[in-house]
Amino acid sequence: MAEQVMVIGVDESEHSFYALNWTLQHFFGPNATPYKLVIVNAKPPPSSFLGVAGPALDVLPMLDADLKKIADRTVQKAKDICIEHKVQDVQTEVLEGDARTVMCDSVEKFHASILVVGSHNYGVVKRMGLGSVSDFCAHHAHCSVMIVKRPPKPMSIS
Template sequence: MSENESRPVVVGVDGSPASREALRWAVNEARLRGCRVEAVSAWHMDYGMAIGSMSAEIALQLSPENRRAAQQAVLDGAVEEFTGVEISRVLVEGDPRTALTTASQDAQLLVVGSRGHGPIVEAIIGSVSSYCVHHATCPVVVVRAPKPVETETARDERITRIPAPLTPGPLL
């Protein structure tokens, strides 16, 4: 076994359509390379979101144990459909950017999904895929979420719909 065959293809998994597509791509690439996949999912507590009073039921749902269990379920659900390649599941508490770039140190390839929020949202909340491209220690593949398939009926409705006229503001 060569050194590259022993190093995994690492993929970020968060349950989004983009990460599911990235996992699919990573599994196919690992089959071609003859190596395993390391599916990495990160979770963290965002205590800044818990402002004000809340019920005990909601507080329990926000507990670290429940957040970890929920993210483990996302990771398990994402990888269960794939066979024919070894997939190790890695659940990390912390920032996804740090978890993925750390995992890239022992990887031959890092695969991440991109939700394609656009430059404004990415400037405000950051982009995991952009961070990984700039900080990973191995090559990075960014996979976009698949476009929804438009049915013929939906296309016809979109084409025939007459948009409302645009006005510069309230008419006085």
């Protein structure tokens, strides 16, 4: 049987790293089914910020450098989490583009049997305005999609 591939999408959010930790705890223990693990970070293209920055094209190289630093920091943190969980054989990719399409394209590229994404727990209005990566992937990825939700923080009673 061919080795199964699991793609995990990460960004710099707490929700993303919670999903990575949860997945490593539940799928990569000593008695777990072996998966080849691929961690993917979607780096937005600097041109996607042109509407905010205006037509000042001279800022694109600086913006791209900043986005690359964020992506590198995010991937390094994901690698560190994998090491903490004693998962050594990890492939990482930073791919430029919209996170929704990057994740679905990564499923195809790596022939993944499962895609794991975290959920930001956005409400209906935010999902409509921002677009939900997890919702898009659930409908468009050509594999099983696991959406890991962070439990709500308990309310403190004063």
